[in-house]
Amino acid sequence: MKYKSQKVAxxxxxxxMLLFGLQIIYGFIMGFAHAGFDGLHAAIPFNTARAVHTNLxxxxxxxxxxxxxxxxxxxxxxxxxVSVKLAYVQLISLAIVGxxxxxxxxxxYWEGRKFLEIPRSLDYLVVVNVLLFLGLILVTLFKGxxxxxxxxxxxxxxLFAALLYLSGMxxxxxxxxxxxxRWWVVHLWVEGVWELIMGGILSFLLIKLTGVDRExxxxxxxxxxxxxxxxxxLGTGHHYYYIGVNKIWLIVGGIFSALEPLAFLAMALxxxxxxRKGEKKHPNKLALYWTLGAAIVSFIGAGLLxxxxxxxxxxxxxxxxxxxxxxxxxxxxxxxxMIVLAIIxxxxxxxxxxxxxxxxxxxxxFWMSNIGxxxxxxxxxxxxxxxxxxxxxxxxxxxxxQKQTEIHFVVLIICATLFMIGIILYFIDFYxxxxxxxxxxxxxxx
Amino acid sequence: xxxxxxxxxxxxxxxxxxxxxFIGLTIYSFSKSQDQSNDENITEAVVRGKKLWEDxxxxxxxxxxxxxxxxxxxxxxxxxRRGEGYIKAVLTTPVDWAPNGRKMVAYGFTAEEAADxxxxxxxxxxxxxxxxxxxxxxxxxxEN
Numbered sequence: 001m002k003y004k005s006q007k008v009a010x011x012x013x014x015x016x017m018l019l020f021g022l023q024i025i026y027g028f029i030m031g032f033a034h035a036g037f038d039g040l041h042a043a044i045p046f047n048t049a050r051a052v053h054t055n056l057x058x059x060x061x062x063x064x065x066x067x068x069x070x071x072x073x074x075x076x077x078x079x080x081x082v083s084v085k086l087a088y089v090q091l092i093s094l095a096i097v098g099x100x101x102x103x104x105x106x107x108x109y110w111e112g113r114k115f116l117e118i119p120r121s122l123d124y125l126v127v128v129n130v131l132l133f134l135g136l137i138l139v140t141l142f143k144g145x146x147x148x149x150x151x152x153x154x155x156x157x158x159l160f161a162a163l164l165y166l167s168g169m170x171x172x173x174x175x176x177x178x179x180x181x182r183w184w185v186v187h188l189w190v191e192g193v194w195e196l197i198m199g200g201i202l203s204f205l206l207i208k209l210t211g212v213d214r215e216x217x218x219x220x221x222x223x224x225x226x227x228x229x230x231x232x233x234l235g236t237g238h239h240y241y242y243i244g245v246n247k248i249w250l251i252v253g254g255i256f257s258a259l260e261p262l263a264f265l266a267m268a269l270x271x272x273x274x275x276r277k278g279e280k281k282h283p284n285k286l287a288l289y290w291t292l293g294a295a296i297v298s299f300i301g302a303g304l305l306x307x308x309x310x311x312x313x314x315x316x317x318x319x320x321x322x323x324x325x326x327x328x329x330x331x332x333x334x335x336x337x338m339i340v341l342a343i344i345x346x347x348x349x350x351x352x353x354x355x356x357x358x359x360x361x362x363x364x365x366f367w368m369s370n371i372g373x374x375x376x377x378x379x380x381x382x383x384x385x386x387x388x389x390x391x392x393x394x395x396x397x398x399x400x401x402q403k404q405t406e407i408h409f410v411v412l413i414i415c416a417t418l419f420m421i422g423i424i425l426y427f428i429d430f431y432x433x434x435x436x437x438x439x440x441x442x443x444x445x446x
Numbered sequence: 447x448x449x450x451x452x453x454x455x456x457x458x459x460x461x462x463x464x465x466x467x468f469i470g471l472t473i474y475s476f477s478k479s480q481d482q483s484n485d486e487n488i489t490e491a492v493v494r495g496k497k498l499w500e501d502x503x504x505x506x507x508x509x510x511x512x513x514x515x516x517x518x519x520x521x522x523x524x525x526x527r528r529g530e531g532y533i534k535a536v537l538t539t540p541v542d543w544a545p546n547g548r549k550m551v552a553y554g555f556t557a558e559e560a561a562d563x564x565x566x567x568x569x570x571x572x573x574x575x576x577x578x579x580x581x582x583x584x585x586x587x588x589e590n
Contacts, residue, residue, distance in 0.1 A: 034517065038549060041542070045551045046517045047506020105503075112503030114514055149450075173493045175566075176483035176573060177476070179513060219450040226457035233464040234471075242578030243511040244483045246475035250576065316581060320512030320520055387516075392581050398519040399546035 001350045003074040005081035007436040010351050011091055012067030013344045017430055019060035019098065020337075024420050026053040031416055034402075035409035044106065051105045051117040057332060058115065059098045064340030065197050066094070069137050069154060071347045072204050076151035077144020082136060090132045097125045113178065115186050116168045123169050130162045149218035150207065153225060154200025160193040176244040183239040190335075191232040191260065191302075198294070198339050199225045202271060205291045205346055210278025217274060224266050231259035238310045242319050250312045257310040264303030264335075271295035284349060286362040286429075290342035293370065297338060301330025301377070317392045322405070323384035330377040341426065352433045353440035365425035372419025376412050383408035482574035495566025498559055507550070510570060512578060518550065522575070523583040525567050533567070534560045 001007070029040055029049040038046070074081050081087060101118045104110060110117045118126065137158065141151055168185035172178040203221045207214050237253020271292055282288065305327040309318040318324070345362075349355045356362070383405040390401040474480055499505070505514035510521045524533060536543050536550065537560040543550040555563070571579075 030517075036547065041549050041551075045507075045549075047503045047515070047551070050506045050515050050517070051503060108502065110501075110503050112500040112505045114505050117503065117506075149454075173488050173496065174483055174485055175496055175499075175511065175570065176485075178496075179511060180472075215450060219448065219453045222450065222453035222457045223448070226453070226460045229457070229461040230464055233461070233468050236468065237471075240475075242575050243513065244573035244575055246480050246482060247576055248471060248475060248480075252471060316577060319578060320509040320514070320516070322516050325516060399548060402548065403546065 001347075001436075001440050001442075003080050004438055004441065005084045005087070006071050006074050006347075007351055007438075008081065008084055008087045008091070009067040009071035009347060010436040011088070012063050012070060013340075013348070013430075015091065015095055016060045016063040016067060016340065016344075017427055019056050019063065020423070021427065022102075023053055023056035023060060024416075024423060026056065028413070028416060028420075031409055031413045034406070035413060036406050047112070048105050051110055052102055054115055055101060055105070055117055059094075059101075061332075061336050061340060063094060064344070065158065065194075065201075066090075066133055068197075068201050068340065068343045068347075069133075069158060071343065071351075072154060072201070073137050073140050073144075073151055076146070076148045076204070077141050078146055079140065079144045082139045082143065086132060087136055090129060090136065093125070093129050093132075097122060097129060113168075113182055116182060120169060123165075126165070127162075130165070134159055134162055148214070149221060150200055150203045150214075153196050153203070153221060157193045157196025157198075157200060160196070161189055164188050164193060179243050180240065180245060183236055187236045187239055188233070190332075191235060192229060194336060195228045195232070195263070196225050198298075198335055199228070199267070201339050201343050202267070202291065202295065205287065205342055206271060206274045206278075208346065209282040209284065209288050209291060210274050211280030211282070212274045212278045216277075220270050220274075224263060224270055227259075227263040227266055231256050231263050235260050235310075238312075238315065241312050241315055254310075254312050258307065260310070261299070261303035261307045264299040268295045268299040283355075284346055284357045286358060286366070287342055287346035289363070289366045290338055290345050293366065294334060294338035294342055297330065297334030297370065299334070301327070301332075301334040305330055305377070305381075317388050318384065321384050321387045321392070322380055323388060326377055326380035326384050329380060330373060333373045344430065348430065348433045351436035351440055353437055354433050356429065356433060359429070361425050362429050365422050365429060367422070368425065369419050369422030372415050372417070372422055375415030376419060379408050379412035379415060383412075484569060484573040487569055487572060489565065489569075491562045491565035492569040494559075495562040495564070495569075498555070498563055499566060502551075502553060511573070511575065512582075518548070520582050521567060521570070523571055523579055525564065525571060526583055530564055533564055537563055 026049045029044055030046060030053060033046050070081065070087060101122055104119070105117065109119060111119050137155055141147060141155055164185050167181050170181055172181070199221050203217050206212065206217050234252050234256035237249040238257040240249035240253060272295070275292060309315055309323050309327065349357060386405055386408070387401055390396045390404060391398060507518035508514050508521050509516065512520065537553060537555045538557065540552055540554045542552045
């Protein structure tokens with residue numbers, strides 16, 4: 001760690017891990033309910049578990065992104081954060097808004113709009129919180145000694161993410177329009193501006209871990225985020241095939257979302273090539289595992305599995321089925337969860353001074369969580385295909401089909417257990433690093 | 447070989463152009479002549495129904511227009527499949543509705559609220575869904 005104020009990142013990461021743990025618990029509640037064991041129905045019905053599960057994901061990833069920004073921006077801008085005190089205010093208010101939202105979901109205090117269940121009144125608090133965060137990051141960046149491409153791309157991603165959130169707050173009487181603009185947030189986040197954030201973090205990590213020249217890495221970063229937007233923006237059309245808007249989206253969405261895997265492929269090739277090219281090998285092997293893992297798994301989960309049901313002819317049958325959950329899990333895991341775990345693995349030893357670069361526990365965490373998640377994805381996929389075939393093709397009753405898929409959720413739960421053990425090992429590693437300290441300030445092997 | 451400046455121009459140029467096309471297409475698909483979202487038939491009951499739909503996070507279990515969770519049935523064309531009487535019974539019952547063992551929260555809606563939700567479903571059913579309705583509707587049996 002080079003600047004004292006980078007320590008604030010630790011607490012964002014800690015919050016992130018706490019929420020991630022909770023997210024997994026709610027996932028289990030849903031998995032068991034799907035397998036036929038809904039003993040918690042009276043206290044936590046499925047729709048509550050679902051809203052909590054997906055919103056916790058969003059909040060822990062955002063907290064992780066914010067932590068990443070608080071760690072990366074001072075180092076890139078070569079100055080302390082403008083106000084550490086305000087960063088802590090932002091952290092605490094983020095945690096409070098998150099807790100109110102999550103608790104509220106248990107008492108029917110929500111807005112049933114997939115992924116954006118936070119009620120409007122709380123939305124305003126989210127906006128204030130994010131403005132404070134952006135203010136701190138952008139002022140630090142512009143007061144800094146240098147403005148690197150990595151820092152600009154990361155900040156741009158965070159800024160656009162905040163702007164796009166506003167389109168999800170527009171009120172509509174029509175379910176179609178509501179849905180249409182909800183995707184401006186959800187799709188343009190995950191298949192657009194969040195990839196800027198991911199790209200920025202990835203580029204920072206590659207510069208640190210491989211020792212390849214910054215100019216080379218940042219040039220390719222532009223190409224990759226360029227490809228992402230070129231395919232991803234009009235690729236939003238794949239959400240518009242069958243929700244009541246013009247047929248033009250079948251063509252536009254079909255063509256551009258077919259190009260989306262290319263952006264992810266480019267990202268994976270970029271990471272692997274930079275690693276191969278790098279002559280200086282950083283001793284933090286675990287960070288390297290997670291970094292390369294994120295680039296590769298996101299290509300499989302977001303790129304390939306997304307493509308599996310993105311063409312209009314296929315999506316006509318898979319739209320609104322468990323096939324979506326199959327793609328969603330591996331995509332979020334690879335692209336966003338793993339990049340957050342990567343930046344944590346890289347920065348923790350630097351903030352705490354405990355250089356736990358390589359351990360059996362750390363490697364087990366990586367492999368068990370990844371194998372578990374791939375197993376879960378396969379289970380979702382099989383259940384999804386069964387559902388599509390029986391319900392959409394053979395026109396069987398919904399619940400008859402659901403009975404047929406119960407066994408796949410048993411498999412899912414087994415794989416999820418493996419995944420969870422991996423994540424618990426990661427948490428133990430996190431804990432073993434101890435707290436951040438100024439004693440860790442030093443000239444790091446960069 | 448590509449320079450960093452060219453790479454940046456590709457990124458900025460590509461982004462601006464695709465965003466402009468995207469906004470253009472959005473305006474086009476909601477323009478009067480192209481709109482197929484059944485906008486003109488939204489009544490006050492439909493709006494109230496949509497609010498109930500959101501306030502109770504029905505999408506947390508069901509899907510509508512193919513969007514939501516996958517724990518309970520798709521509700522596009524539900525009136526055609528089940529009839530109003532059945533839907534009203536499900537919405538107003540004070541005990542958990544549990545077809546084949548899977549429970550739905552007993553919302554115990556009033557008759558007016560149930561009527562609003564039915565108006566909402568009815569409005570949904572008249573949207574032109576580019577063929578998706580035939581996949582989830584019984585009228586399409588045997589066609590696929």
